[in-house]
Amino acid sequence: MNINDEFVVTIEKLSNLGTGIARIDGQVVFVENACPEDEVKIKITKVNKNFANAKVIEIITPSPHRVKPFCPMHNVCGSCQLQFIDYNYQLALKKQMVEDAMRTIGNIDTPVNNPIPSPEIKKFRHKIQCPVSQTRVSKKILAGYYKPQSHEIVNIKYCPIQPEICDKVIDFIRNKTVEFNISGYNEQKRTGDLRHIVLRHSADNRELLVTLVINNNKITEKLSNFAKTIFETFEKVTGVCINFNSKNTNVILGEKTICVCGRDFIYEKILDKTFKIGASTFFQINPKSAENIFKYVKEEISKHEKASVLDAYAGIATFGIVVNDVAGKVVSVEENKESIEKAKEVLELNNIKNVELHCADTTKYLKSIKKKFDITILDPPRKGCTKEALDETLKHTKEKIIYVSCNPATLARDLKYLREKGCTVENIQPFDMFCHTYHIENVVVINL
Ligand SMILES: C[S@@+](CC[C@H](N)C(=O)[O-])C[C@H]1O[C@@H](n2cnc3c(N)ncnc32)[C@H](O)[C@@H]1O
Numbered sequence: 001m002n003i004n005d006e007f008v009v010t011i012e013k014l015s016n017l018g019t020g021i022a023r024i025d026g027q028v029v030f031v032e033n034a035c036p037e038d039e040v041k042i043k044i045t046k047v048n049k050n051f052a053n054a055k056v057i058e059i060i061t062p063s064p065h066r067v068k069p070f071c072p073m074h075n076v077c078g079s080c081q082l083q084f085i086d087y088n089y090q091l092a093l094k095k096q097m098v099e100d101a102m103r104t105i106g107n108i109d110t111p112v113n114n115p116i117p118s119p120e121i122k123k124f125r126h127k128i129q130c131p132v133s134q135t136r137v138s139k140k141i142l143a144g145y146y147k148p149q150s151h152e153i154v155n156i157k158y159c160p161i162q163p164e165i166c167d168k169v170i171d172f173i174r175n176k177t178v179e180f181n182i183s184g185y186n187e188q189k190r191t192g193d194l195r196h197i198v199l200r201h202s203a204d205n206r207e208l209l210v211t212l213v214i215n216n217n218k219i220t221e222k223l224s225n226f227a228k229t230i231f232e233t234f235e236k237v238t239g240v241c242i243n244f245n246s247k248n249t250n251v252i253l254g255e256k257t258i259c260v261c262g263r264d265f266i267y268e269k270i271l272d273k274t275f276k277i278g279a280s281t282f283f284q285i286n287p288k289s290a291e292n293i294f295k296y297v298k299e300e301i302s303k304h305e306k307a308s309v310l311d312a313y314a315g316i317a318t319f320g321i322v323v324n325d326v327a328g329k330v331v332s333v334e335e336n337k338e339s340i341e342k343a344k345e346v347l348e349l350n351n352i353k354n355v356e357l358h359c360a361d362t363t364k365y366l367k368s369i370k371k372k373f374d375i376t377i378l379d380p381p382r383k384g385c386t387k388e389a390l391d392e393t394l395k396h397t398k399e400k401i402i403y404v405s406c407n408p409a410t411l412a413r414d415l416k417y418l419r420e421k422g423c424t425v426e427n428i429q430p431f432d433m434f435c436h437t438y439h440i441e442n443v444v445v446i447n448l
Pocket of ligand 1: 283312316334360362382
């Protein structure tokens with residue numbers, strides 16, 4: 001098999017990164033933008049030792065699961081890879097991805113439940129991080145999302161997965177920057193003013209926090225005036241902040257944020273609790289779907305009489321705060337100082353007295369205590385937990401671990417380790433938070 005060779009194949013399934021999988025003489029070929037049951041003509045784009053990559057050049061017989069994408073920019077934007085697949089079938093494919101990870105990585109045969117769908121499959125995204133650049137000749141500001149596997153910006157004026165106000169604010173910024181003599185960022189030369197627009201929108205009260213990420217370490221008068229204009233133009237914008245990031249990095253937000261107008265957070269509601277979310281606060285991008293996860297975890301905890309709960313990798317202690325009224329005592333541990341500060345405010349706001357906060361690395365915190373908890377909630381980043389963190393969790397948990405994960409591969413790896421240590425996997429429940437992408441969140445109940 002060589003580059004540019006053409007073949008006709010039938011797509012068997014979807015890989016864990018959302019590409020179609022076909023086989024040619026036993027060799028796996030990953031086909032971009034293909035759906036299981038498609039019969040397609042493909043062109044090989046790359047040949048590796050054990051697999052090849054290809055693109056579709058003709059759809060001969062479309063899969064019955066193909067639908068017309070509802071976004072006009074679907075073909076150029078890299079955000080919603082699976083939008084051309086019927087939503088219910090997306091869920092079936094995601095379930096299969098979780099099953100594959102459990103079987104191949106975790107050696108786990110516990111059945112995987114059907115994924116709980118997102119309550120909304122349009123306008124569900126409430127955190128938007130939009131890169132900004134500027135065309136060389138016409139000096140037009142571009143703001144949108146990246147093309148697949150590139151840093152080329154697609155200038156998106158309407159994005160159906162985000163609330164309409166976000167389109168309006170981004171378009172306003174795109175047009176007004178010229179008037180205020182603010183330039184877009186040039187990634188190669190590291191010049192220009194505006195790098196990103198970061199928006200946090202409340203699914204509850206529709207407030208919007210706008211953060212302008214600038215390639216500078218101080219606020220100029222033109223930027224300050226520009227922020228004021230945004231604030232005064234949109235009634236629902238409750239704050240405009242400036243974040244400073246002049247580093248040569250892919251990390252979007254720099255360390256320092258200054259609030260120029262209004263307040264530096266929005267209010268969001270999850271179940272009966274109110275949260276404050278700032279530009280850099282970790283909070284789920286799809287709050288309505290997240291609510292299903294919180295409800296599920298809360299129900300699991302309420303099966304135990306006033307259990308003592310460890311909420312590890314806590315962010316702004318969202319789990320701790322949501323489950324506090326069915327738990328006995330809750331200890332939330334989070335290493336990010338800013339999140340802990342926000343969590344303190346949220347505890348006060350909700351008048352919660354039984355959640356204790358610790359700003360620490362989970363492993364270090366557990367090593368420093370003797371206490372055992374009835375239930376531990378683990379919600380680590382995509383890389384999962386270290387063996388040391390899992391060992392400490394086992395030492396400090398009496399009955400159950402509830403593992404919340406956004407990465408089936410690292411989840412399966414960690415479950416394998418926990419099973420080797422004698423735990424049993426009781427239930428695997430996927431939740432769809434990131435509709436139209438290959439991402440899937442899971443909550444796993446583990447018995448000790
Ligand atoms: C996936 S987020 C979960 C946040 C929170 N549970 C929620 O639902 O909003 C993971 C969190 O773990 C924190 N974190 C990462 N490594 C950590 C560690 N070693 N110890 C404690 N917290 C950590 C991150 O700062 C982040 O807030």
